[in-house]
Amino acid sequence: MGGEILACTHGEFVRKAHLSYIHMPGGDAAVLEPWRMAASVLFKAFGRKFLDLDLEYIRETDSKKLGFICQMMEKNLNSPLTSSAGRLFDAVSSLLGICHTISHESQAAMELEALAFQSTEKEPCDFDLDQAGDGIEINLMPCIRQIVRDLIQGRAKADISARFHQTMVKAFSTAASRISLETGLDRVVLSGGVFNNNMILTRMIRSLEENKFKVYTHTRVPCGDGGISLGQVLAAAAIMK
Numbered sequence: 001m002g003g004e005i006l007a008c009t010h011g012e013f014v015r016k017a018h019l020s021y022i023h024m025p026g027g028d029a030a031v032l033e034p035w036r037m038a039a040s041v042l043f044k045a046f047g048r049k050f051l052d053l054d055l056e057y058i059r060e061t062d063s064k065k066l067g068f069i070c071q072m073m074e075k076n077l078n079s080p081l082t083s084s085a086g087r088l089f090d091a092v093s094s095l096l097g098i099c100h101t102i103s104h105e106s107q108a109a110m111e112l113e114a115l116a117f118q119s120t121e122k123e124p125c126d127f128d129l130d131q132a133g134d135g136i137e138i139n140l141m142p143c144i145r146q147i148v149r150d151l152i153q154g155r156a157k158a159d160i161s162a163r164f165h166q167t168m169v170k171a172f173s174t175a176a177s178r179i180s181l182e183t184g185l186d187r188v189v190l191s192g193g194v195f196n197n198n199m200i201l202t203r204m205i206r207s208l209e210e211n212k213f214k215v216y217t218h219t220r221v222p223c224g225d226g227g228i229s230l231g232q233v234l235a236a237a238a239i240m241k
Helices: 034-052 056-060 063-074 085-095 107-116 141-152 157-183 198-210 225-240
Strands: 004-008 013-019 128-132 135-139 187-189 214-216
Touching: 004 157, 013 157, 034 056, 034 063, 034 085, 034 141, 085 107, 085 141, 085 157, 107 157, 107 198, 128 157, 135 157, 141 157, 157 198, 198 214
Parallel strands: 013 135, 187 214
Antiparallel strands: 004 013, 128 135
16 A cells, blocks of 8 residues: 555564545546545545635635545546555645646656655644554645645745655654653564655654664665565565465
């Protein structure tokens, strides 16, 4: 599903934490149209009342389309759930008016990161770590509500983007520390396409190392989909043994 923390060996894993689930209205269409993911996080954070928010995003988006998207999510029609970090970056990018549709992979997240580098802001937004049936649920809806308040109050979008990035780092490093206390694990392997984001990667390494973790990152294979096949081979070999 993505956006998760796994306790694992070569041959098995246990999912210990994940981002809270959000809808992908329209399924794969939501990957190409980040405005759908912005509607999804607003719906999760505010319910249908988000349609009345005084946001540039609301004014720029067709009200009929937003109403239809709400109906899809309310009825769970073609709106699969995801915990993907990438879809959350897409949502915030569109919410800030940066990228409503994309023409290449990770475009929305890349443009959001570029904006964040224009800011010196390092204070994270709020988040919750909730105990769920399958471990810790990393709930960033308090962050989404804070982003909305900041937008309405006219805060610089570069600062908002930077705070979102810092929130992701703080939330995951805090969850990792809690899991470490439970399991005794002190080694962290960072993987997944989100770590193509240099701001997330460097700050996550720093935060984890400050919390006494030994951190490992990719050097010879890609951290995104290109490295998955190698991991699958290692897992298969371990299981066969």
